[in-house]
Amino acid sequence: MPHRAAIVGAGHTRFGALAEGPRALLRGAVEEAFSSIDRGVDRTAVGEVFLATLGFGGWQIGNSSTVLSEEVGVAGAPTTRVENACASGGFAIRAAVGALATGTADLVLVGGLEKMTDVTNARRRYWLGVSGDTEWERSAGLTFAGVYGLIASAYLDLHHLGREALAEVAVKNHENGSLNPNAHFQKRVERAQVLRAPRVADPLGLYDCCPVSDGAAALLLTRADLARRYTDTPVYIDGIGAGSDFLAVQERPDPTRFRATRRAADEAFRSADRSRTGISFLEVHDCFTIAELLALDDLGFTEPGAAAALTLSGATARTGRLPVNPDGGLKAKGHPIGATGVSQAYEVFRQLRRAAGARQVPGAETALTHNVGGAGATAAVTIFSAG
Amino acid sequence: MPHRAAIVGAGHTRFGALAEGPRALLRGAVEEAFSSIDRGVDRTAVGEVFLATLGFGGWQIGNSSTVLSEEVGVAGAPTTRVENACASGGFAIRAAVGALATGTADLVLVGGLEKMTDVTNARRRYWLGVSGDTEWERSAGLTFAGVYGLIASAYLDLHHLGREALAEVAVKNHENGSLNPNAHFQKRVERAQVLRAPRVADPLGLYDCCPVSDGAAALLLTRADLARRYTDTPVYIDGIGAGSDFLAVQERPDPTRFRATRRAADEAFRSADRSRTGISFLEVHDCFTIAELLALDDLGFTEPGAAAALTLSGATARTGRLPVNPDGGLKAKGHPIGATGVSQAYEVFRQLRRAAGARQVPGAETALTHNVGGAGATAAVTIFSAG
Numbered sequence: 001m002p003h004r005a006a007i008v009g010a011g012h013t014r015f016g017a018l019a020e021g022p023r024a025l026l027r028g029a030v031e032e033a034f035s036s037i038d039r040g041v042d043r044t045a046v047g048e049v050f051l052a053t054l055g056f057g058g059w060q061i062g063n064s065s066t067v068l069s070e071e072v073g074v075a076g077a078p079t080t081r082v083e084n085a086c087a088s089g090g091f092a093i094r095a096a097v098g099a100l101a102t103g104t105a106d107l108v109l110v111g112g113l114e115k116m117t118d119v120t121n122a123r124r125r126y127w128l129g130v131s132g133d134t135e136w137e138r139s140a141g142l143t144f145a146g147v148y149g150l151i152a153s154a155y156l157d158l159h160h161l162g163r164e165a166l167a168e169v170a171v172k173n174h175e176n177g178s179l180n181p182n183a184h185f186q187k188r189v190e191r192a193q194v195l196r197a198p199r200v201a202d203p204l205g206l207y208d209c210c211p212v213s214d215g216a217a218a219l220l221l222t223r224a225d226l227a228r229r230y231t232d233t234p235v236y237i238d239g240i241g242a243g244s245d246f247l248a249v250q251e252r253p254d255p256t257r258f259r260a261t262r263r264a265a266d267e268a269f270r271s272a273d274r275s276r277t278g279i280s281f282l283e284v285h286d287c288f289t290i291a292e293l294l295a296l297d298d299l300g301f302t303e304p305g306a307a308a309a310l311t312l313s314g315a316t317a318r319t320g321r322l323p324v325n326p327d328g329g330l331k332a333k334g335h336p337i338g339a340t341g342v343s344q345a346y347e348v349f350r351q352l353r354r355a356a357g358a359r360q361v362p363g364a365e366t367a368l369t370h371n372v373g374g375a376g377a378t379a380a381v382t383i384f385s386a387g
Numbered sequence: 388m389p390h391r392a393a394i395v396g397a398g399h400t401r402f403g404a405l406a407e408g409p410r411a412l413l414r415g416a417v418e419e420a421f422s423s424i425d426r427g428v429d430r431t432a433v434g435e436v437f438l439a440t441l442g443f444g445g446w447q448i449g450n451s452s453t454v455l456s457e458e459v460g461v462a463g464a465p466t467t468r469v470e471n472a473c474a475s476g477g478f479a480i481r482a483a484v485g486a487l488a489t490g491t492a493d494l495v496l497v498g499g500l501e502k503m504t505d506v507t508n509a510r511r512r513y514w515l516g517v518s519g520d521t522e523w524e525r526s527a528g529l530t531f532a533g534v535y536g537l538i539a540s541a542y543l544d545l546h547h548l549g550r551e552a553l554a555e556v557a558v559k560n561h562e563n564g565s566l567n568p569n570a571h572f573q574k575r576v577e578r579a580q581v582l583r584a585p586r587v588a589d590p591l592g593l594y595d596c597c598p599v600s601d602g603a604a605a606l607l608l609t610r611a612d613l614a615r616r617y618t619d620t621p622v623y624i625d626g627i628g629a630g631s632d633f634l635a636v637q638e639r640p641d642p643t644r645f646r647a648t649r650r651a652a653d654e655a656f657r658s659a660d661r662s663r664t665g666i667s668f669l670e671v672h673d674c675f676t677i678a679e680l681l682a683l684d685d686l687g688f689t690e691p692g693a694a695a696a697l698t699l700s701g702a703t704a705r706t707g708r709l710p711v712n713p714d715g716g717l718k719a720k721g722h723p724i725g726a727t728g729v730s731q732a733y734e735v736f737r738q739l740r741r742a743a744g745a746r747q748v749p750g751a752e753t754a755l756t757h758n759v760g761g762a763g764a765t766a767a768v769t770i771f772s773a774g
Contacts, residue, residue: 004489049631054449062441062472062518066634066764076650078629079765080478081470085449091467098485102391104627104654131449240491242465244436247453263463267491377453378466 003224004271005097006234006387009037010349015215015334016184017117022057022064023071025216026111029339030072033109033218038231041220043072047105049079050095052088053338054131057115068111078105085131086287088112089217089341090371090380094240096221106226112342113216131337131374133248145209145288147249147375149201152290155256156203159305163203167194168311169289170207170331176318177328179359184213184334208289213334217342219349227387235352239272239383241265247377258376261298268368268381269300276300279383280364281323281351283344285372286331292324295370299381323361326351341371341380352386391658392484393614393621393774396424396607397736402721403571404504405601409444409451410458412603413498416726417459420496420605425618428607430459434492436466437482439475440725441518444502455498465492472518473674475499476604476728477758477767481627483608493613499729500603518724518761520635532596532675534636534762536588539677542643543590546692550590554581555698556676557594557718563705564715566746571600571721595676600721604729606736614774622739626659626770628652634764645763648685655755655768656687663687666770667751668710668738670731672759673718679711682757686768710748713738728758728767739773 011032013025020028034043051065060067065079082092089112096108129138137147152166171191177183189207197206220230227234243263249255269276276299284295296307301322310316316324327333327347330340348367350356366385372378398419400412407415421430438452447454452466469479476499483495516525519534539553558578564570576594584593607617614621630650636642656663663686671682683694688709697703703711714720714734717727735754737743754771 060517060521060634062470063474063634063761063764065471066631066761069631070633070638075633076630076646078478078481078651078767079471079631080482080629083449083468083470084452084466087450091465094465095467095482095485098482098489101488101490102485103488104658130447134447242467243463244453244456244466246457246462247447247450251457259463264465271491374450374453377450380465 003236003238004240005100005221005237006224006227007219007221007345007349008227008230008234009033009220010346011036011218012182012343012346013216014182015213015336018214022059022113022115023067025115025214026068026113027071029216029218030109030111033220037220041230043074045107046074046077046109048099048108049074049077050092050110051079051081052092052112052342053081053114054083054085054088055114058119074109084378085373086337086340087371087373087378087380088338090369090382091242093341093345093382094242094380097237097240100221100223106222108221110219110221110342111216112339114336114338115214116212116336117214136248136250145201145204148288148290149204151255151375152203155290155293158256159308161308163195165293165308165311166208166289167191169286169292170194172317173286173325173329173331176326176359177332180328180333183328183332184211185332204288210287210330210335213336215334215336215339217339217346219342219345233353234387235349236385236387237382238385239268239274241267241271242380244378245376247374249375257304258294258298258372258379260376260379261295261370261372264379264381265299268383272383274383278366279368280366281326281361282368282370283347284324284370286325286329287335289331299370318359318361326359326361344369344371345382348384352384390611390623390625391627392487392608392624393611394606394732394736395609395614395617395621396420397733398423398605399569399730399733400603401569402600402602402723409446409500409502410454412502412601413455413500414458416603416605417496417498420607424607428617430461432494433461433464433496435486435495436461436464437479437497438466438468439479439499439729440468440501441470441472441475443500445506461496471765472760473724473727474758474760474765474767475725477756477769478629480728480732480769481629481767484624484627487608487610493609495608497606497608497729498603499726501723501725502601503599503723504601523635523637532588532591535675535677536591538636538642538762539590542677542680545643546695548695550582552680552695552698553595553676554578556673556679557581559704560673560712560716560718563713563746564719567715567720570715570719571598572719591675597674597717597722600723602721602723602726604726604733606729606732620740621774622736623772623774624769625772626655626661628654628658629767631765632763634761636762644691645681645685645759645766647763647766648682648757648759651766651768652686655770659770661770665753666755667753668713668748669755669757670734671711671757673712673716674722676718686757705746705748713746713748731756731758732769735771739771
């Protein structure tokens with residue numbers, strides 16, 4: 001199990017409908033990441049910067065990675081914007097691992113950002129919609145909730161399931177979110193309340209959908225062999241994988257499986273030389289409740305359809321045998337698009353250092369993050385271990 | 388001089404105002420890249436895909452890298468969109484080198500694309516404008532030509548120069564473009580014609596500005612040690628560097644120097660362990676004629692201001708002692724934003740294999756490419772050698 005890289009610092013803003021703009025959000029997350037480095041660091045040591053963002057609030061559409069580097073005092077360092085819609089963060093972390101492998105940088109900053117409220121409604125809809133297929137889905141009027149609603153219908157039908165497991169994902173993730181001071185929603189919900197909520201895209205109701213959030217997250221990564229320069233408790237990246245699929249769901253043989261996730265997971269486990277039973281907890285991409293069930297199946301933790309029973313059994317609760325989304329997930333923590341993949345790694349950093357406060361997963365030693373772009377068009381999976 | 392990676396195939400569409408949309412342009416470039424591989428390749432060997440694009444024609448704004456992978460038959464492979472405005476291509480190549488270094492892929496596809504005509508005028512202006520600083524430049528009404536016009540004024544004033552060297556850049560690059568069947572402009576211009584053309588942004592006239600073009604380019608890269616699986620004449624990447632600066636020119640101490648270029652060049656030369664005298668020809672980012680002079684200065688081939696005299700001496704002509712932009716440069720070949728950095732490497736691939744036809748640089752053994760995002764906010768520099 002060779003370590004491929006190490007996270008030595010991480011920061012996170014509150015997620016929600018926030019007053020701050022892109023610069024302030026990024027600065028907040030990055031400053032926390034710098035100050036979280038136990039032995040401190042001169043920020044001129046940052047040799048490379050990646051920014052994950054879809055729309056930057058509709059403000060600086062091009063070249064926005066330079067706004068990050070100049071805002072946090074590392075102007076000059078190579079900067080790159082990585083955009084894979086909702087998977088931008090996961091792919092930016094992957095790019096950072098690549099940059100460390102080339103040896104051009106010893107310390108890499110990854111920032112993830114989205115500013116989705118306080119922009120015109122047209123822009124908000126635009127930036128959400130553009131991540132799905134334009135030719136066959138968006139042009140036909142299909143929204144993201146619509147696509148996932150169709151997937152959910154097919155999944156429930158194929159596996160002879162009701163809406164209870166979907167609702168249980170919402171209940172569990174709201175429970176976890178209630179313990180996370182950065183979460184957009186910090187309130188519990190009851191299963192009956194979830195089931196009777198207004199439908200958004202049948203069978204998905206209001207509580208099956210993640211919110212539209214502002215927020216930022218940041219990581220500082222270094223080569224595994226340098227990690228102890230910065231801290232005695234690095235969090236290692238042991239495996240990383242990614243995959244893609246046809247952008248339009250209609251082009252795929254089975255709408256109830258995300259092949260991009262399966263490929264990404266297989267590559268991540270292979271490169272980490274670790275088995276699924278060796279993972280303490282998961283952070284998966286639950287933009288809709290159905291997506292958490294798909295993730296469990298496609299990551300290989302359950303047979304197709306069995307994610308529902310696992311969820312209903314309570315095993316995926318924070319104190320269950322396979323905790324999923326202890327930070328509340330996209331569902332309750334919120335989903336500022338470019339920030340999400342980075343936020344998942346932030347949660348792993350806190351959990352594996354036993355610094356997750358009230359939402360601490362007992363005994364967490366390893367973790368997996370799973371970040372999806374579009375409705376399964378791109379996916380990045382990363383496997384971590386405690387230092 | 389360790390080789391860091393190798394280009395084993397490359398393709399390029401015509402640049403210009405074209406009928407084709409994004410899918411057809413990408414397919415055209417990528418199919419040529421595949422068929423240019425001497426020993427052929429099964430495209431399932433492609434283990435990673437990068438797409439450089441700013442706006443994808445305003446059509447598939449998010450997740451567009453999956454359109455590339457699905458269109459050319461490599462759906463499934465990890466795909467990433469890299470966006471650094473006009474430097475997207477150079478940074479995508481850099482990302483490909485990183486992916487090869489991690490060992491997750493043996494063969495990497497890089498596509499660069501922009502579709503800028505046949506979209507609404509608002510969109511065209513939008514996608515061009517968004518690459519510059521929004522807070523201080525765009526919101527004040529400053530266009531890209533305006534920014535470079537101000538830089539040109541400062542440069543000519545500081546170095547006591549007239550407009551002749553600017554005009555000579557246009558004359559030379561149009562001459563080169565006239566020999567390039569893919570160039571947007573394939574006609575020669577005379578210095579007097581350039582000097583008396585209508586002003587766009589003083590001192591820049593019509594012929595000082597690159598056109599708005601459609602087009603795509605593609606590369607297939609592999610690890611240096613695997614290159615001869617594919618061809619006896621790979622083109623090696625020996626050094627690569629990148630840098631950034633404040634996005635707004637007003638934040639920088641000297642508007643006549645691009646620090647991002649200087650940092651990128653220093654890193655590229657250091658990593659290639661090669662001196663400037665060892666470079667046969669350059670492909671530099673001449674979005675405006677002034678930008679070619681800045682590039683020669685900042686890449687370290689001339690002292691500040693001396694690029695003008697070098698250009699007027701004829702040394703940068705295709706048959707001069709330091710040929711610059713033998714393909715016509717952005718000025719005459721055209722500038723489809725995301726395609727440009729990839730197109731520069733395509734030109735190097737053709738030239739170093741002695742396959743550049745009428746525009747062949749005699750005796751070319753090494754080359755440097757220089758790709759800039761915004762008005763000097765990001766820059767990528769790559770150094771190549773013949774196999």
